[in-house]
Amino acid sequence: MNQEKQNQVYLHFEFADGEKTITPVIFTQPKEIIVANKVEEVYQALERVQQAVDSGFYAAGYVAYEAAAAFHPTYNTINSNLHQPLVWFGIFDRITNQSLHSRMDYRLSNWIPNISKQVYKEKFSTIQQHLRKKATNQVNYTIRMHAHFEGDAFSFYEQLKRAQAANYTCYVQTEEHHIVSASPELFFRIKEGKVITRPMAGTAKRGKTHEEDKKNREALRQSEKNKVENKLIVDLLCKDLEHVAKKGTVKIPQLYEIEQYPTVFQMTSTVTADLKTDSHLTDIFQALFPSASMTGDPKDKTMEIIREVETSPRGVYSGAIGYITPQQEAVFNVPIRTVVIHDETGHAEYGVGGGITINSTSDDEYDEILTKAAVLKDKRSTFQLLESMRLENGEYFLFEEHLNRLVNSSQYFKIPIEMKYIINVLDDYANKHTVGVQKVRLLVSETGSVQVEGEEISLAKSTSRPVTIATSPIMKEDIFLYHKTTNRSVYENHKVTEQDIYDTLLWNEENELTEFTNGNLVVEWGGSYYTPPVSCGLLPGTFRSYLLKEQIIEEKILKKNDLGKFTRIWFINSVRKWVPIHIIGL
Known part of the structure; x- marks a missing residue:
């Protein structure tokens, strides 16, 4: 292998x-690269990986979806136009702390699906025909999205990691x-001789508000369709594990757990x-690969159907990425929410x-595909939760509401907070400012640290x-309209x-009035x-909520x-209360 290219190899697991x-696990400077470009080379490549670990x-590396035929000849895949190895592993003598940092920006063109919605419907209809004939119970049908990439791929990784807030992220x-x-x-x-798998099947879009979010979570929890989908995968995994497990040890400690991510x-x-x-x-790979959540039940027949309806190989996507230690500990993810960039072409x-x-x-x-792809466009910056409160003569206005x-x-946002501590900090500030009117800002960082200023x-x-x-x-659709934070870019x-000019009156894409940049809108009419409903795209202000509760508005x-x-017309918030306004040029 070219020494210069070998020096570029870098794997970063979180x-x-x-x-x-x-805890980040990082590998650089491989002693050897083990590669399989053909199905008949896969088994030998993994045996060499095992020998190195022993x-x-x-x-550390990956196994592409199309390597499946090496473990079971009946696992049919699309092998043409796969422009990357079926197996790629680096062999390393140690874990390093040589972490990369985002150095430059990156640019991505618009993501284009490889098929139209009409073609998707036609493929979906073909799958339904197989399901009605009971050839399979479930088919994981996937498409590809394409874009042109320029710039720093590690910056893209940091952004995607932040947008997804997932537990098995990596950069290879x-x-x-x-x-x-x-x-x-x-x-x-x-x-320590135990294997854990966590199949994921069943998705729901996050709500924009706390209330909508709770509703969507509960709908997923109660969804019989998603439970059936999940249980099919669980049952298949149990069957797969029997091949490598001690008799009677396959267990299901958790079923239908709902996990929260930024977009789903x-x-x-x-x-x-x-x-x-x-x-x-x-x-292990012969028993489990590819993941049941990325195929269906039974695997062999389902993978035939996947080959029939999908138009291109999956590659790393829906294969496995991970690492193995000399202590025979191993951890691999299922590479969903994963982008593969070809360096030469972008x-x-x-x-x-x-x-x-x-x-x-x-x-x-x-729609579920679009929901899962939303993470690609979600450029989420660092922010803090924010509450702006009126402190008058040592008393907070609408304290409980805030x-x-x-x-x-x-x-x-899955931000840890300690309410007793927050209340104590606010009380201490109030006890020191018992005369006059102040605007007090309570800031809570994404790690839960607290700051109060006024x-x-x-x-x-x-x-x-x-x-x-x-x-x-x-x-x-911008979620930061519905939560008070320091991310005020939309405003x-x-x-x-x-x-x-005192403030600016906002409106949405349906020509509905929403709010001001620093307060809610109230009008007298007839x-x-x-006041506009929150669903129009606005912050549920505490003073607004109080006035609604009291049936004043x-x-x-x-x-x-x-x-x-x-x-x-009035501008209202909990600090200024009612401020009469008039619109210039109206």
């Missing part, structure tokens, strides 16, 4: 352990490819077993799909303040910064007081062309 603690070395730089994986799914973990909820189960003492790497490929059963519908499955909203958002404010005058209307709409991008969709019909 896999959760049994306690869900993530000799005291670490092994081989001689010719970058593999960027933000997988939430564990294929298998082997430690996933239904996950856990299957465990005690391994036979003579089980080796090749035995071509990037992303596989995505879902399990189809007899109860599935084409529209739902296609804390409840904070708890809801912390649960939504400043005196002058009471708003009763005179009307001038505001203007945003020149372009907000997109109501900054739409705020008009003309001199003497003798009643209205009510929700109503308000259109841009309604502006001239209102008797009066």
Whole structure:
């Protein structure tokens, strides 16, 4: 192997352990690269990996989906146009702490599916025919998305990892490819003679608000369709594990657990077993590969159907990526949410799909694909939870409402908070500022650290303040509209910064009025007081919620062309309360 290319090899794993603690495991400077380019070379390559591990070395790399035929000749796959090895492993003498850092930006063109929605429906119909004939119980049907990539692939990995917040992410730089994986799914973990698998089947989109999120989570939990899909995979895994497990040790300690990720909820189960003492790497792969969650039941017939309906090889996607230690500990993910970049051409490929059963519908499955692909576009920056409160003569206005909203958002973003500590910090600040009116900002970082700061404010005058209307709409799918955080890019991008303008009135892509950049909207119309519903794309302000609870205001969709019909308009929030406004140019 070219020495220069060998020096470029870098593998960075961030896999959760049994306690869900993530400690980076990094490999550089391989002593040897073991590669299989043909099916008949796969078994020998994995035996060489096992020999290296038995000799005291670490092994890290991947097995592509198309390697399956090496373990079972009846596992048919598409082998043409696969521009990467079937097996690739580096052999290393140690784990290093030589971590990369995001050095540059990157650019991605728009992701283009390799088939249209109409073609997807036709393929879906073919699968349904097989299901009705009972040739299989479930088919994991996947498509490819393509884009052109330029720039720093590790920066892309950091962004994808952040957007997915998954437990089995990794970055693999081989001689010719970058593999960027933000997988939430564990294929298998082997430690002290035990094997753990965590098949993932069943997906639901995250809600935008705390309430919608709870509803979507519960709908997935109660979904019989998703439970059937998940149980089919669990049963198949149990059957697979029997080949390498001690008799009677295959167990299902967890069934239908709902896991939360930034863009989706996933239904996950856990299957465990005690391994036979003579089980080796090749035995594990022969028993389990490819993951049941990426094929269906029975595997052989289902993989025939997959070959019939899919138009290109899967490659690393839905294969396995991981590492093995000299202590015979091994951990591999199922490479979903994974992008493979060809260095020379910049071509990037992303596989995505879902399990189809007899109860599935084409529209739902296609929507699920789009939901799973949303992570590719989710550029999530660092932020803090924020509560801005009115402190008047040592007393917080709507204190409980602010804390409840904070708890809801912390649960939504999986941010750890210690409420007793937060209350104590706020109380200490209030006890030191018992005279006057202050705006107090409570900031909670993504790790749970707390900061409180405040400043005196002058009471708003009763005179009307001038505001203007945003020149372009907000997109109501932006989740940061529904949670108060320091990520205010959506507001900054739409705020008009003309001199003497108090604030900017926002509206969405359906020409519905939403809120101001720093407060909610209330209007008087026909003798009643209205505020737009949260579903239009706005923050559920604490003062707004209080006024709704007291039935002082009510929700109503308000259109841009309604502006001239209102008797009066107010900017409201819990710090300034009611501020009368008038719109410039109306």
